[in-house]
Amino acid sequence: MRSVVVVGASAAGLSAAETLRREGFEGTLTLIGEELDAPYDRPPLSKQILAQEWEAGRLALRTVEQLTALRLDLRLGVRATALDTASRVVTLADGTAIGYDGLVIATGVRPRTLPGSGAHVLRTLKDALDLRERLRPGTRLTIVGAGFLGAECAAVARGIGCDVVMLEPAPVPLAHAVGEQIGRFLSGVHRSHGVDLRTGVGVDAVADGGVRLADGTLVESDEVLVAIGSVPNTEWLDGSGLTVDDGVVCDEFSAAGPDVFAAGDVARWHNPLFGTPMRIEHRTNAAEQGMAAARNLLWPDGRKPFAPVPYFWSDQYDLKIHAYGYLRGHDRVEIADGDLADGRFVAAYRRKGRLVGALAVGMPPKVIRPWRQAIAMGGQE
Known part of the structure; x- marks a missing residue:
């Protein structure tokens, strides 16, 4: 493999590019991003940026020096408009055609x-x-x-x-x-x-x-x-031969096609830990799936299923909300620690008797961390 193209220059795409270099890939590595800004963090947009607590410069995911060290063919401010998986070519909005041996799709979502x-x-x-x-x-x-x-x-x-x-x-x-x-x-x-x-x-x-x-x-x-949800950015994949259904459909390895992987908000993959397809729009998942996709692309004989316990957090007023697992589709929820009336509690989510998620409100992060392991172990009644 001499050339890899990563389409999407946010958390998932950057994570994939960094992992490829860390795992020893020395070939041409092209990172394509629609925005003019270098990769930056999105969760603070609705928190610290909107509240005027941070300025834009604090969002950068990496310094200029760190990006330079990755030896990227960095293409910012230009969209990918087409993919030909037979010829292994990505076409950009400016007409440029970029060939690849391996491809990571990390094009994210856009607001409805x-x-x-x-x-x-x-x-x-x-x-x-x-x-x-x-x-x-x-x-x-x-x-x-x-x-x-x-x-x-x-x-x-x-x-x-x-x-x-x-x-x-x-x-x-x-x-x-x-x-x-x-x-x-x-x-x-x-x-x-x-x-x-x-x-x-x-x-x-x-x-x-x-x-x-x-x-x-x-x-x-x-x-x-x-703020009524998001739409995966998959229109540029029309005619590519990849399966698109509320995201780029992937297997448990995040593979969408021959030497084509997807990661982050745009990826709909089969999570074997929960036995269901899912598409997760959370920052932690984007970084973790970017790493997993890059490794599975680079080492086809040693592919490992991507089976995380999803994690997300939210800040609202003085409340800190943390959650592990896949809460959607639960059939039972119970307060397992604390008291709802006090605004400090942990809720446990189950589906068919299995623990599938836990959500903490107003509790220190250390209180909910043990629940992650219990979910990963497939806790039963």
């Missing part, structure tokens, strides 16, 4: 949008800086979507002094992921901090002056943030 114009989304550094410029004490901010991203932004905006309305179509925000009991608890936290959280509300479009609801009501707003 609503009809209308003028709304903010939050995925890139530019998105975060644009929204930050508009938030001032008294700004009327409407957030469409009460998932973790919307909730984090609501917490930051309330800290700035904005008047926040958060709209959610489900009866209980995040119930599909963390269960109704925990979803209601988190809803109560936002309401106690002055967020006007409206559930069971359909949104029709972003309109002049705010958000138009399905019943025709206008929620008057100075600024609107749409």
Whole structure:
């Protein structure tokens, strides 16, 4: 293998490139990124950047010297537009065709949008800086979507002094992921901090002056943030022969095709630990899967299944939320430690009797870490 192309210059792509060099790959290593910025960290966008606690320079994942040491053919500010797996060629938006012996797809996701114009989304550094410029004490901010991203932004905006309305179509925000009991608890936290959280509300479009609801009501707003989920960036793979279904479909090794692997938010792979396909949009998973994909690409005779216990965290007001496992699809949740009423607890999630996840709120990280091992061991009743 003399040339490897990594499409996507964020956490997963950078992790793959670094692993290839660390594992001894000496050939041509091309890293392609749509954004002009060098690889940077995304979780702080909805936290420290939006809250004006950090400036953009702190987001860089690596220094200029560290990137230089990787000896990359770095192509920033240009999108990949096509893939020919038969000829092993990636085509870029500027018409450049780049051949490869091995390929890692790490193109991530983009925000879902609503009809209308003028709304903010939050995925890139530019998105975060644009929204930050508009938030001032008294700004009327409407957030469409009460998932973790919307909730984090609501917490930051309330800290700035904005008047926040958060709209959610489900009866209980995040119930599909963390269960109704925990979803209601988190809803109560936002309401106690002055967020006007409206559930069971359909949104029709972003309109002049705010958000138009399905019943025709206008929620008057100075600024609107749409946080209703993401779409995997896979359109450039049309006609490539790879299987795409809510992401790039991969096997347990993160392989999507001959010498083609995927990693990070765009990868939908079979996790043998849980026995199910999953696509994880979490920072830790991106880095870990980038490493696994690179190793499995470079050492085909020693491939190892990628079977992690997913991890994510969220900061909302003074609450720290940590979770291990795959909480979706659980059929039972119980408070295993602490007390929901005190806002300090660990919830355990089970499916068919098996422990599949644990979520801690207001607890030190050391409290939840042992649960990771229990999940990895496939804990049963």
